Amino acid sequence: xxxxxxxxxxxxxxxxxxxxxxxxxxxxxxxxxxxxxxxxxxxxxxxxxxxxxxxxxxxxxxxxxxxxxxxxxxxxxxxxxxxxxxxxxxxxxxxxxxxxxxxxxxxxxxxxxxxxxxxxxxxxxxxxxxxxxxxxxxxxxxxxxxxxxxxxxxxxxxxxxxxxxxxxxxxxxxxxxxxxxxxxxxxxxxxxxxxxxxxxxxxxxxxxxxxxxxxxxxxxxxxxxxxxxxxxxxxxxxxxxxxxxxxxxxxxxxxxxxxxxxxxxxxxxxxxxxxxxxxxxxxxxxxxxxxxxxxxxxxxxxxxxxxxxxxxxxxxxxxxxxxxxxxxxxxxxxxxxx
Amino acid sequence: xxxxxxxxxxxxxxxxxxxxxxxxxxxxxxxxxxxxxxxxxxxxxxxxxxxxxxxxxxxxxxxxxxxxxxxxxxxxxxxxxxxxxxxxxxxxxxxxxxxxxxxxxxxxxxxxxxxxxxxxxxxxxxxxxxxxxxxxxxxxxxxxxxxxxxxxxxxxxxxxxxxxxxxxxxxxxxxxxxxxxxxxxxxxxxxxxxxxxxxxxxxxxxxxxxxxxxxxxxxxxxxxxxxxxxxxxxxxxxxxxxxxxxxxxxxxxxxxxxxxxxxxxxxxxxxxxxxxxxxxxxxxxxxxxxxxxxxxxxxxxxxxxxxxxxxxxxxxxxxxxxxxxxxxxxxxxxxxxx
DNA sequence: TTGTACGCGTTATCAC
DNA sequence: GTGATAACGCGTACAA
Numbered sequence: 092x093x094x095x096x097x098x099x100x101x102x103x104x105x106x107x108x109x110x111x112x113x114x115x116x117x118x119x120x121x122x123x124x125x126x127x128x129x130x131x132x133x134x135x136x137x138x139x140x141x142x143x144x145x146x147x148x149x150x151x152x153x154x155x156x157x158x159x160x161x162x163x164x165x166x167x168x169x170x171x172x173x174x175x176x177x178x179x180x181x182x183x184x185x186x187x188x189x190x191x192x193x194x195x196x197x198x199x200x201x202x203x204x205x206x207x208x209x210x211x212x213x214x215x216x217x218x219x220x221x222x223x224x225x226x227x228x229x230x231x232x233x234x235x236x237x238x239x240x241x242x243x244x245x246x247x248x249x250x251x252x253x254x255x256x257x258x259x260x261x262x263x264x265x266x267x268x269x270x271x272x273x274x275x276x277x278x279x280x281x282x283x284x285x286x287x288x289x290x291x292x293x294x295x296x297x298x299x300x301x302x303x304x305x306x307x308x309x310x311x312x313x314x315x316x317x318x319x320x321x322x323x324x325x326x327x328x329x330x331x332x333x334x335x336x337x338x339x340x341x342x343x344x345x346x347x348x349x350x351x352x353x354x355x356x357x358x359x360x361x362x363x364x365x366x367x368x369x370x371x372x373x374x375x376x377x378x379x380x381x382x383x384x385x386x387x388x389x390x391x392x393x394x395x396x397x398x399x400x401x402x403x404x405x406x407x408x409x410x411x412x413x414x415x416x417x418x419x420x421x422x423x424x425x426x427x428x429x
Numbered sequence: 430x431x432x433x434x435x436x437x438x439x440x441x442x443x444x445x446x447x448x449x450x451x452x453x454x455x456x457x458x459x460x461x462x463x464x465x466x467x468x469x470x471x472x473x474x475x476x477x478x479x480x481x482x483x484x485x486x487x488x489x490x491x492x493x494x495x496x497x498x499x500x501x502x503x504x505x506x507x508x509x510x511x512x513x514x515x516x517x518x519x520x521x522x523x524x525x526x527x528x529x530x531x532x533x534x535x536x537x538x539x540x541x542x543x544x545x546x547x548x549x550x551x552x553x554x555x556x557x558x559x560x561x562x563x564x565x566x567x568x569x570x571x572x573x574x575x576x577x578x579x580x581x582x583x584x585x586x587x588x589x590x591x592x593x594x595x596x597x598x599x600x601x602x603x604x605x606x607x608x609x610x611x612x613x614x615x616x617x618x619x620x621x622x623x624x625x626x627x628x629x630x631x632x633x634x635x636x637x638x639x640x641x642x643x644x645x646x647x648x649x650x651x652x653x654x655x656x657x658x659x660x661x662x663x664x665x666x667x668x669x670x671x672x673x674x675x676x677x678x679x680x681x682x683x684x685x686x687x688x689x690x691x692x693x694x695x696x697x698x699x700x701x702x703x704x705x706x707x708x709x710x711x712x713x714x715x716x717x718x719x720x721x722x723x724x725x726x727x728x729x730x731x732x733x734x735x736x737x738x739x740x741x742x743x744x745x746x747x748x749x750x751x752x753x754x755x756x757x758x759x760x761x762x763x764x765x766x767x
Numbered sequence: 768t769t770g771t772a773c774g775c776g777t778t779a780t781c782a783c
Numbered sequence: 784g785t786g787a788t789a790a791c792g793c794g795t796a797c798a799a
Contacts, residue, residue: 144491186527373711379716
C-alpha cells in the first residue's frame with residue numbers, strides 16, 4: 092500500500108541529489124538551512140527511516156546479536172534471554188534467538204545461518220547432544236572467523252572465548268551446608284549423567300561438601316538419571332530402597348517429583364526429609380511446600396553476557412584476551428527445609 | 430583471524446570475474462566443467478558462504494521473521510515461540526524475538542526497528558499497556574507499508590490482518606460445564622480487568638455458560654484483579670466473604686495461589702472446592718494437587734501463525750484477504766476437579 | 768564460455 | 784552548498 096520510501100525517492104521528488112538528502116537528514120553543516128528544512132519536513136511527512144539492511148551492508152555491522160539456546164520452554168534460559176534483551180536493547184541491539192532444541196544438528200545449522208552476516212556476535216549455551224558428542228568444530232569455525240562469542244552456563248574448555256557461568260559446585264556446597272546445619276545426615280543427590288557440564292560440577296560440589304563436613308560419601312545415595320526426563324520408576328525404587336533425610340536435586344522438576352513421591356509415603360517435609368533444588372523458577376515458588384532453591388541468577392547472567400559481547404563487538408582491539416565471569420549462586424530458603 | 434571470504438576474493442585468487450564465480454557456485458550451465466570444478470573446490474576449501482545481508486539487500490527478502498511478545502518468562506509465549514521456530518526453521522527462516530515487556534513504548538520501538546528492513550513480516554501479541562491505551566497506530570503503519578502481519582492470542586479488531594486465537598469463551602464454557610456436571614453450584618471466577626482481550630472473552634464464556642445451565646449470575650462471585658500480579662489481600666477477603674464450591678481462574682498463578690489459600694482454610698480440594706485454571710503450563714502439572722487446566726495449544730498456535738505469515742510473505746498476491754484461525758481449547762483433567 | 772554493467776539503499780569522499 | 788562517484792557483496796541480463 093505505502094511502499095517504503097528511500098533516499099532516492101525523496102531526492103527525485105524534491106529534485107535534489109541523493110547525497111544532499113542523505114546529508115540533510117544527518118543535519119550536516121554543509122547543507123543550507125533552507126534545503127535542510129525542506130528535506131527534513133518531507134522526510135518526516137513520509138516517515139522516512141533508513142533501511143537497516145543497506146546500513147548493515149555498508150557498515151559491516153548489523154546491530155544484531157545472535158543467541159543460541161538449547162530450549163526456550165525452560166525458565167532459566169528465558170530469564171537469561173530477558174537479561175540479554177534488556178542490556179542489548181539499551182545499547183541499540185536486536186536479539187536474534189535460535190533454539191537448538193538440545194540437538195547438535197540444529198545448533199550447527201542455526202549457527203551457520205546466523206554467522207553469514209546476520210549478526211555481530213554470538214551468545215550461546217551448548218545443547219546436550221553437542222556436549223555428548225564433544226564436537227565443537229562449528230563453534231571453532233565461528234570464532235576463527237573473528238566473530239565474537241560469549242558462552243554461558245553450559246560451556247566448554249575446548250573453546251577459547253568469553254564465558255559467564257555460575258559456580259555450580261559452590262551452589263551444591265551451599266545446599267549441603269544448609270542440610271548439615273539443620274541436623275541432616277543422610278544426604279542424597281539426584282542428578283543427571285556427567286556429560287552435562289553443570290551436572291558434573293554440582294556433583295563435585297556435593298562430594299566436596301560431604302567430605303568437608305566429615306560425612307562419608309555413599310554412592311548409593313546418588314541417583315543418576317540418564318536425561319532430564321523424569322523416570323518415575325527410578326525415583327520409586329530409589330526412595331523405597333534408600334534411607335535418606337535430605338535430598339539435593341539438580342533441577343526443580345526432579346525435586347517436585349520427588350517431593351510428591353515422598354509425600355505419598357507419609358513422610359513429612361521438611362521434618363522427615365528436606366529438599367533443595369537447583370534453578371529457582373516458578374515451580375519452586377509455587378510448590379507445596381515451597382521449595383528451597385539455589386538461584387542461578389539467569390537475568391544477571393544474560394546481562395553480563397551481553398555486556399561482554401557488545402564490549403568485544405565494539406572494540407577493534409585485535410588482542411585476544413578472554414575472561415570468564417563466575418557468578419555466585421544464592422540459597423533461597425523456603426518451606427522445604429528446616 | 431580468518432576474515433570472511435567473498436566472491437571477489439575468490440575471483441581475484443582464481444583470476445576470473447566475479448560473475449563467473451557466482452555462476453559457477455550456482456552450478457550454472459553456462460560455465461565449463463573445468464572452471465566450475467576449480468571454483469567449487471576453492472570455495473569449499475575456504476568455506477565460502479554468501480553474505481546474508483547482501484543477498485537480503487538484493488532480493489528485498491531477509492528470510493527473517495520478527496516476533497514481538499509481551500513477556501518471555503511466560504510459559505505460554507515460549508510455547509508459541511517454539512511453534513513459530515519449528516515451522517519457520519523448516520522453511521529456512523530465522524526468528525527474531527523482541528520483548529515488549531508489557532509496555533507500549535518498547536513495543537513501538539521494537540517494531541520500528543525491525544520494520545526498517547530487518548524482517549519480512551511480523552508475528553505479535555499485544556502488550557497489556559497497548560491494549561489499555563487502545564492505540565494501534567504503530568501497527569497500522571507497519572501494515573500500511575505492506576509488511577505482512579499475523580497477530581496471535583492478544584489481538585484487536587482495530588487492525589486488519591491475519592489472526593490466530595484460541596476460543597477463550599469456549600474454554601471458559603468447558604470449565605463451567607465440567608463444574609456443573611460434577612455437581613457444583615457456586616462457581617466463582619478470578620480474572621483480570623477487561624482491557625485484556627482474553628480476560629474479556631473468558632468472562633463472557635463464563636457468563637454464557639452459567640446462563641446456559643440456568644445458574645444465576647452473581648457478580649460478587651467474580652473477583653477482578655487490576656493486573657496479572659497476585660494481590661494476596663484481595664484473594665484473602667474474597668475467600669473469607671464468599672461461599673464457593675468451584676473456582677475458574679484466568680491463569681495458573683491465580684489458581685495455584687487460591688488453592689494454597691483454600692488449603693490453609695482446611696477445605697478439601699476438589700471435594701469442597703474444585704479448581705480449573707487457564708493456560709496449561711508447568712505449574713498446573715506439578716501443583717499439589719495437580720490442576721485441571723484449559724490448554725491453549727501454544728505450540729500449535731505458533732506453527733499456525735508462522736504458516737500464515739510465510740504464506741503471505743511468499744505470495745506476491747496483491748489482494749488483501751485476511752483470515753482468523755480459531756483454535757479449540759481442550760480441558761485437561763487432573764486432580765483439582767472431581 | 769566468460770565478462771561487463773547495473774541495481775539493491777546507504778554513506779563517505781571528493782569535485783564542482 | 785550541492786552533486787557525482789565509489790563502495791559494501793551479490794546476482795543477473797546482456798554483451799563479447
